[in-house]
Amino acid sequence: MSRSEELKTRRTAAVASGVGTRGIYAERAENAELWDVDGKRYIDLAAGIAVNNTGHRHPKVMAAVAKQADAFTHTCFHVAPYESYVSLAERLNKSTPGDFDKKTMLVTTGAEAVENAVKMARAFTGRSGVIAFSGAFHGRTLMGMALCGKVQPYKKAFGAMPPEVYHAAFPNSYHGITPEMSLAQLDQLFKSTIDPERVAAIILEPVQGEGGFNIAPAEFLRGLREVCDTYGIILIADEVQAGMARTGKLFAMEHAGVAADLVTMAKGLAGGFPLSAVTGRSEVVDAAPTGGIGGTYAGNPLAVAAAHAVLDVIVEEDLCARAEEVGNALRERLDALAARQGLEAIGDVRGLGAMVAFELVTDRATRTPDAALTQAIVAEAEARGLIILPCGTHGNVVRLLPPLTIPMAQVDEALDILEASIEAAVGQTRAAA
Incomplete structure (x- = not known):
């Protein structure tokens, strides 16, 4: 049994079931990367739900807290x-x-x-x-x-x-x-x-x-x-x-x-x-x-x-400008994916700065929400080492919230994983239909 599986068992026995969790048990993190207790690396496009805009453990933040703790x-x-x-x-x-x-x-x-x-x-x-x-x-x-x-x-x-x-x-x-x-x-x-x-x-x-x-x-x-x-x-x-x-x-x-x-x-x-x-x-x-x-x-x-x-x-670090740079990269790739034949499930791409999302639908004409595909994409991305989050009143939106300090090389890497995850989830959905 892996440490993650062991912790999942312990969590089920000890923690209130109403506290929703994912299957990633964190051990350490740095900027836009997170490693779980089994040593698996993830690129974090959740940032603790927009908490770590300055990344995990920004040196200036950690130094300020350490100085205060001494007082x-x-x-x-x-x-x-x-x-x-x-x-x-x-x-x-x-x-x-x-x-x-x-x-x-x-x-x-x-x-x-x-x-x-x-x-x-x-x-x-x-x-x-x-x-x-x-x-x-x-x-x-x-x-x-x-x-x-x-x-x-x-x-x-x-x-x-x-x-x-x-x-x-x-x-x-x-x-x-x-x-x-x-x-x-x-x-x-x-x-x-x-x-x-x-x-x-x-x-x-x-x-x-x-x-x-x-x-x-x-x-x-x-x-x-x-x-x-x-x-x-x-x-x-x-x-x-x-x-x-x-x-x-x-x-x-x-x-x-x-x-x-x-x-x-x-x-x-x-x-x-x-x-x-x-x-x-x-x-x-x-x-x-x-x-x-x-x-x-x-x-x-x-x-x-x-x-x-x-x-x-x-x-x-001019993080307002960085938010625009990162957000533009996310939207550009998502727009390209939405324009591809076979990926009509991506009904809408939207966002402001580095607060970007895409909405999944079963049909672009009716714009019927596809919550099942959304969950499949999130799960596939997690399996491939990418942390993303669902949202939306109908649970059919994927939101991307990378740290604003994320290196652009990791943005590209994350988008490659996301693209593969979308393709795999769409393919699985078609095969099951």
């Missing part, structure tokens, strides 16, 4: 605050879109950031309604689940969701949902379901992650900004997956030139260490009563040190 690892910011938290807040205030006074709070996970953003919006407006979108993913907490626009597996079996959370359709050009249609549905929601003057916040991902890497068009974001300004609603941009240079800008909202009132971030913020943040208009952030937001581990010093290093690396 102290935890005091709780509520008990004995420290300068690094304050200076990180100052950096994020300057870095997020919007020419207005801002403040920041630090927490630990993306879901916590979302929860606190909603709390701030409710405290500031005195309202309780929140609107999210189809295909959204905002975390696994109770409010996060309610905001999610995907039932399986995030809401299934967990009972009633918090009240006054509503959903509108997210634009999706591939499936015929235009920005105008989405905004019209939002207007209808105001007419038929909830008074806009009872809505505290509208929250969205500028590029949906779990929903299938659907990109919010600039005109849609501008329309939302206008709606929020008209009714005094707080606009929350969930940049947890799309932020930190992933799309070719530090924040994805920058592509549209639209500033949200609150921005949530996590994942790539601290290069593999647990840290998240809410940054936004000072008056909104400050609406929460003293002691009403925070947490024991919120803004952990080690993670804060890592975040400072990540922000330095993004600038010093």
Whole structure:
């Protein structure tokens, strides 16, 4: 029995079955490469789900954490605050879109950031309604689940969701949902379901992650900004997956030139260490009563040190430009594959920067989702030494999230493996038909 098989057996016996896992048991990793406990090498195009934008164990990040560990690892910011938290807040205030006074709070996970953003919006407006979108993913907490626009597996079996959370359709050009249609549905929601003057916040991902890497068009974001300004609603941009240079800008909202009132971030913020943040208009952030937001581990010093290093690396290594370079290479190869006879199952290729995906369908005319082929491609790639992830409301999208520091030679190698994996999975599907 291999070590991986042994660990799988132990995991089945000891770990909650609701915690989904893959069959790769990691032993070590470096930049865009990962080796499992049996010594097998993988190219990692998942990056811990967009966490390791600066790669596994970036030397500058590791050095910053080691230096902080020599000083102290935890005091709780509520008990004995420290300068690094304050200076990180100052950096994020300057870095997020919007020419207005801002403040920041630090927490630990993306879901916590979302929860606190909603709390701030409710405290500031005195309202309780929140609107999210189809295909959204905002975390696994109770409010996060309610905001999610995907039932399986995030809401299934967990009972009633918090009240006054509503959903509108997210634009999706591939499936015929235009920005105008989405905004019209939002207007209808105001007419038929909830008074806009009872809505505290509208929250969205500028590029949906779990929903299938659907990109919010600039005109849609501008329309939302206008709606929020008209009714005094707080606009929350969930940049947890799309932020930190992933799309070719530090924040994805920058592509549209639209500033949200609150921005949530996590994942790539601290290069593999647990840290998240809410940054936004000072008056909104400050609406929460003293002691009403925070947490024991919120803004952990080690993670804060890592975040400072990540922000330095993004600038010093021009990772926004690297995201464009890597993303262009991914899309060029995928477009070429989609144009090949016999690979009509690739219905759509899309992405922003190095946040790239392709959607699998059984028929290009009907655009019927093909979740089975998607899973087959992911499994085939894993067997060949490539880590990729499925996503999408129907589970028929493959997402590619390479570290932005990945060498271009490894991008080419990964694409060769991906191409072979797609060909093999399509061939198997045909043989079984």
